[in-house]
Amino acid sequence: QVTLKESGPALVKPTQTLTLTCTFSGFSLSTSTMRVSWIRQPPGKALEWLARIDWDDDKFYSTSLRTSLTISKDTSKNQVVLTMTNMDPVDTATYYCARSSGYDYFDYWGQGTLVTVSS
């Protein structure tokens, strides 16, 4: 059974760096074709993809946010970490991690974690 769960601070101040962790089970990121992405959704708005890391450590980033994002993995802990620098109130959103396995769609999602950016 595949599960993913996001964790991190619920509240961050403007200009701070956000660090989110996705802890997953039911698959391994050392297995060929496995990938984990981060996706966010501001309240009442559409989904926005942020970053992806692959089993072979390839990384992909949103064009508009690539300068502020870093994605990494710890295969031994079954975790993927996203850092986002210089947070702004417009970054207030629910942040999801999701798995894809060899194809360009997301077959499993975490429950999401709401991050509010406010002073």
Next chain:
Amino acid sequence: SYELTQPLSVSVALGQTARITCGGNNIGSKNVHWYQQKPGQAPVLVIYRDSNRPSGIPERFSGSISGNTATLTISRAQAGDEADYYCQVWDSSTYVFGTGTKVTVL
């Protein structure tokens, strides 16, 4: 950057058919996927690669693509189908989501 356009809202009478469109330049050359998102919940994949249903998704959900438009069709709509629906593609090494459509079952 690539954009996917969806209608803001679609209304459908109970038991009737809802069609949700997703427009994008040359979308027929891409694989289109669809997600259902109910309030307060994570998205759920309902159609992958244009017209394939994951295990557990009712046959009432179907997908098609023609020209510059992909379409998600919900047949015999039920109250439980009320949700936001998003299309998604992979383009130029990034994932792109559509603007989202709110489906209301009357």
